[in-house]
Amino acid sequence: MQTIQTLNFVKKSAPPFSIGTISTPQGSVYKVSSDWTRADYWGMIKSRSSAFRMNYSVSPGLYAAGDPTRESDVFVTANYKLTFDTVRRELKGMNAWVLVLDTKSINVWCAAGKGTFGTDELINRISLVKLDTVVSHKRIILPQLGAVGVNASAVRKKTGFRVSFGPVQARDIPSYVAAGYKKTKEMSAITFPMLDRLILTPMELSPAMKKHFPWIAAGILLLFGLQPSGILFREAWSNGLPFILLALITIFAGALVTPTLLPYVPFRSFAIKGWIVGALSIYIATRYVELSLARDRVLLIVSYLLFPALSSYIALQFTGATTFTGMSGVKKELKIGIPIYIGAASVSLILLIVFKLKEWRLV
């Protein structure tokens, strides 16, 4: 009876990716599988598309990949489960220790930027797992992007461990180790290919659809439905719907098309890129799609004032997800952009009032 209960307890508390334990001077450490289950794939999809990722984590501490010994390498990573899953998958066939820092379920680069994948947490975690008793050497390998938060010389002074910043991508770990812990230029460089950009767009689209779209749609319906006699729903729908369609196209222009086609859209400024894609989308939409508003010059002007500016603003948000934009540049864009956005919105509002007054035959 006793044994069964203990077994159940072990089964319940062991993480799903564990395939047993390995004993160290500091007690037993979970051995991790290098294979992904269906739940791991599903977790990846959910964390790429929703706030699910906020709590997608593994417990910080020491794990074993393969059958590591006292001589084996130590790879440090974040406790965002998608990051951890990637590392354990890429360590397939190797014997190594994996030291997971508590980064509050955030990936290495962002956590390093915030300081959670940082010098203090690393020093603290090394002493918590008593790493000096688990391995006989003094080398730890960090992902290169962790260097934003980790001061290697401070870590060495406090713990004695020498930090090597390995490749940017976990997939380069085997070739990095095989090359005698030497990085090629490619392993050091962060790239941002179309697929990577596309993967990030759901997290651009979803907040835009949730935060901006309902207000825009409600505003449009109210505007077209508003009559001196009250709100007419038929007017709201028939005249408002094409405008709502344009708003929807705009959001996709800024949050999906601009990030995906990023290097092919002219100019370096994200605000200008977003504006161009937004304006082109509106041009195509109003030209080839039968829209009643295209017949009204005031509404057409408002469409060109408002929607490209919205697309530009949304595209500017993508600077937070790219691998090559810096704070000074974004500040500069905002300094110039925000007054223009406010100006475009103000002029549009005045034109819309004029449009309504004309519609009501007041002017």
Added chain:
Amino acid sequence: MKYLANVTTLQYSVDKCTGCGRCVEVCPQGVFEMRDKRAMVTDRDLCMECGACALNCEFGAIAVNSGVGCAAAIINGMITGGEPTCGCGDTAAGCCG
């Protein structure tokens, strides 16, 4: 891909460089390269101000005003009057992908 020209706050004093190569090891944009046992800047406009080089240069040869380069964070900072911070708590929006 390159971002805006002439905006980076990166400052590098070559006379303090000891040639350890740490900056080359940490920079994800290839801003530094070793030439004659000294680090040299290849192209300043590649710098994304992540701050990894400045943090890891033991000899104080590099300074950069680093921070989150995300529009939402900077707007947050402008509104609250503080440093740019991402809202990556419970209501995280576009950043930290």
